[in-house]
Amino acid sequence: xxxxxxxxxxxxxxxxxxxxxxxxxxxxxxxxxxxxxxxxxxxxxxxxxxxxxxxxxxxxxxxxxxxxxxxxxxxxxxxxxxxxxxxxxxxxxxxxxxxxxxxxxxxxxxxxxx
Amino acid sequence: xxxxxxxxxxxxxxxxxxxxxxxxxxxxxxxxxxxxxxxxxxxxxxxxxxxxxxxxxxxxxxxxxxxxxxxxxxxxxxxxxxxxxxxxxxxxxxxxxxxxxxxxxxxxxxxx
Numbered sequence: 598x599x600x601x602x603x604x605x606x607x608x609x610x611x612x613x614x615x616x617x618x619x620x621x622x623x624x625x626x627x628x629x630x631x632x633x634x635x636x637x638x639x640x641x642x643x644x645x646x647x648x649x650x651x652x653x654x655x656x657x658x659x660x661x662x663x664x665x666x667x668x669x670x671x672x673x674x675x676x677x678x679x680x681x682x683x684x685x686x687x688x689x690x691x692x693x694x695x696x697x698x699x700x701x702x703x704x705x706x707x708x709x710x711x
Numbered sequence: 712x713x714x715x716x717x718x719x720x721x722x723x724x725x726x727x728x729x730x731x732x733x734x735x736x737x738x739x740x741x742x743x744x745x746x747x748x749x750x751x752x753x754x755x756x757x758x759x760x761x762x763x764x765x766x767x768x769x770x771x772x773x774x775x776x777x778x779x780x781x782x783x784x785x786x787x788x789x790x791x792x793x794x795x796x797x798x799x800x801x802x803x804x805x806x807x808x809x810x811x812x813x814x815x816x817x818x819x820x821x822x823x
Contacts, residue, residue, distance in 0.1 A: 603754075630809075630810070630811075632813075638815065639715075639800075639813045639814060639815040639816065640755075640800070640802075640813040641813075642809075642810035642811070642812075645809040645810065652809060653808075653809040653810070656810065688754060688755065690755075698760075699743065699745045699757055699760035700745065700755075700757065700802075700811065701757060702747070702754045702755040702756075702757070703754055704753060704754035705753075705754050707752075
C-alpha cells in the first residue's frame with residue numbers, strides 16, 4: 598500500500614521558468630494539502646483540495662501559484678515564472694477525512710531556483 | 712491566529728536517557744494535535760495523533776500527552792537511541808479551518 602507519492606524529489610529551475618510538482622495521495626484518501634517549508638522555517642499551509650475542488654487556498658501566494666486535483670491523476674502544484682525566493686521544500690499530505698484524521702506526508706519536492 | 716511554539720529548539724542527550732519535548736499553542740480550541748519526525752532532507756513521519764478529547768497516546772517508547780486547556784503537549788521518549796536523532800515537529804489542528812499549524816521543531820541529537 599504505497600504512501601503519498603511526490604515527484605520529482607528534486608527540481609532545479611532557472612528564474613522565469615515554470616515548476617510543476619506532483620502528488621498522488623494514499624489510496625482511499627480524497628483530501629490533499631500542500632505545505633511549503635522555507636529554509637530555517639516551519640511548514641506553512643498553502644492549499645487544501647478535494648477531487649476537482651479547491652477548498653481553501655488562503656495560504657497560497659496570489660500570483661504565479663496555482664493548484665489542481667483533477668478527477669483522474671495526481672494533484673499538481675504549479676509555480677509560474679519562478680524566482681529565487683520560491684526555493685523551498687514543498688510537501689504534500691493526504692487524509693481520509695478532512696477533519697478527524699491526521700495527515701500522511703509525502704517525501705517532498707525540493708525546488709531550487711538558480 | 713494559532714501560534715505553535717516548541718522548546719527547546721535543539722537538544723543533545725547521551726544514549727539511554729529519557730527526554731521530554733515541549734509544544735505549546737495559543738488557542739485551546741483545537742480538534743487534534745499530531746507529532747511528526749523529520750529526518751534531514753526527508754519528509755515527515757507521523758508519530759502520534761491525539762484527539763482533543765484524549766489526554767495521551769502511546770506508541771512503543773513514545774508517549775504524547777495533551778493538556779488542551781493550558782495549551783500544552785509533551786512528547787516523552789524513553790531510553791533514547793542514536794536512531795532517534797531527528798527534528799520533531801508538533802502540529803495543531805484548530806476546531807475551525809482546514810490546516811494544521813506547525814511549530815518550528817526541536818532538533819534532537821542522541822550521542823552514542
